[in-house]
Amino acid sequence: MIITQTVSEVQQLLDKYRDDKMSIGFVPTMGALHEGHMALIDAARAQCDVVVASIFVNPTQFNEASDLEKYPRTPESDNELLKKHDCDVLFFPSVEEMYPSDTDTSIQMDFNGIDRAMEGEFRPGHFEGVAQVIHRFLDVLAPDAIFMGQKDYQQVRVVQLVTEQLNHRTTVVMVPTVRHEDGLAQSSRNLRLLPEHRKKANVIFRTLSWAKEQVSNRAIEEVKAVAMANLTIPGFKPEYFEIIDGQTFEKLEDWDHETIVACTAVWAGEVRLIDNMILRVES
Ligand code: AMP
Numbered sequence: 001m002i003i004t005q006t007v008s009e010v011q012q013l014l015d016k017y018r019d020d021k022m023s024i025g026f027v028p029t030m031g032a033l034h035e036g037h038m039a040l041i042d043a044a045r046a047q048c049d050v051v052v053a054s055i056f057v058n059p060t061q062f063n064e065a066s067d068l069e070k071y072p073r074t075p076e077s078d079n080e081l082l083k084k085h086d087c088d089v090l091f092f093p094s095v096e097e098m099y100p101s102d103t104d105t106s107i108q109m110d111f112n113g114i115d116r117a118m119e120g121e122f123r124p125g126h127f128e129g130v131a132q133v134i135h136r137f138l139d140v141l142a143p144d145a146i147f148m149g150q151k152d153y154q155q156v157r158v159v160q161l162v163t164e165q166l167n168h169r170t171t172v173v174m175v176p177t178v179r180h181e182d183g184l185a186q187s188s189r190n191l192r193l194l195p196e197h198r199k200k201a202n203v204i205f206r207t208l209s210w211a212k213e214q215v216s217n218r219a220i221e222e223v224k225a226v227a228m229a230n231l232t233i234p235g236f237k238p239e240y241f242e243i244i245d246g247q248t249f250e251k252l253e254d255w256d257h258e259t260i261v262a263c264t265a266v267w268a269g270e271v272r273l274i275d276n277m278i279l280r281v282e283s
Contacts, residue, residue: 001083003090007140010091014052014141022049026143026170028134031055032072032188033081036178040147041085043175048145053082054091054137056098061129072191091141098136107135109165111158117249118242118263119154119274127158134159138168146170151177151185153261153276157249177275179205185275197235197268204266207231208277211243211262215279216255231266239265239272246278258282 004010014024025048027040033055044051055078062068082090099105107128114120115127138146146163148156156174163170178186183205184198193201207230214223220243231238243252246259263276 001079001087001090003079003092005092005094006097007093010052010089011140013089014050017050023145024048024050024052024141024143026137026141026146027051027053027087028137028146028148029053029055030057030071030188031078032074032191033078034178034186034188036149036151036186038081038085039178040149040175041082041087043173044145044147045086047173048143050089051087052089052091052141052143053087054093056091056093056133058098058129058133059095060099060132061126063123063125070192072188098133105132105136107132107162107166109161111161112248114154114157114161114249117154117244117251118240119265122239122265127155130155130158131162134162135166135168138163138166138170142168143170145173147173147175149177150174150278151187151275153246153263154249157247183209185273187273189271189273192271194235194269197271200233200236201268201273203231203233203236204264204273204275207241208262208264208275211241212277212279215260220252220254227262227264231264235269237267239267243279246281255280 017024025044027044029037041051057071059068109131120127148159160172163172180186182202184201207227211223211227224241227241228238241264243262245252245257246261260280261276261278265272265274
């Protein structure tokens with residue numbers, strides 16, 4: 001695996017692959033890698049000739065400085081995992097390299113309200129930060145495909161908007177959420193859970209699975225209310241449990257929609273966990 005830290009270095013390298021007509025798959029991450037990230041690397045490996053991963057803890061998407069500081073960093077095991085999964089290139093830039101003071105990296109786009117729903121409502125400015133860093137990465141790397149996890153469903157939609165509105169030719173591929181055996185979605189944040197919270201954290205997956213069974217049977221308002229109550233166990237505090245249209249992110253009042261997704265954010269002690277489940281997809 002080749003490790004690059006500068007824009008010019010990674011561009012030179014990728015240009016060589018492009019000259020050889022090789023397709024490039026890109027997996028952006030913030031490090032503290034786990035099996036969830038590896039599912040994205042494996043998907044990129046299966047679909048593209050060259051796999052590029054990035055590790056960059058993007059300051060512009062954190063609305064709380066303490067959250068940024070507390071973000072786990074595990075560089076050695078990250079490298080090992082990436083090598084094991086046959087990643088070709090690791091791009092590991094500094095903040096100055098991503099946001100040079102002499103380059104305008106700001107973006108103008110219309111989020112169609114998606115930046116104000118759910119994660120956007122509770123984390124103001126978060127999706128602008130995500131859109132900014134993804135736009136910058138796509139400008140620098142120009143990959144054929146970008147691989148994003150369903151775990152962050154709303155983020156996948158924001159990245160689709162970035163490619164559409166800011167004219168990138170990159171295809172967005174969504175990879176299903178990887179879970180622990182008990183159903184808890186794998187996340188770098190799980191490392192910070194207290195043991196007693198970790199034991200009970202599968203309440204989130206159980207509640208989402210329960211909601212899926214209620215489709216077209218119970219009123220949506222009732223499902224949301226019961227889900228919020230189910231998630232309110234000692235040490236746990238749900239922030240939201242929403243049932244939305246998977247395209248527009250409109251909050252639904254009835255089940256008469258093609259793509260229906262349940263999304264939730266729950267505090268487990270001091271750790272904020274998010275998860276979602278696709279309740280219905282009609283093709
Ligand atoms: P992060 O490092 O948390 O920014 O995540 C980088 C990418 O990995 C994002 O596209 C996430 O959605 C994805 N990801 C994180 N956890 C999982 C998981 N458990 N399953 C699938 N994808 C994941």
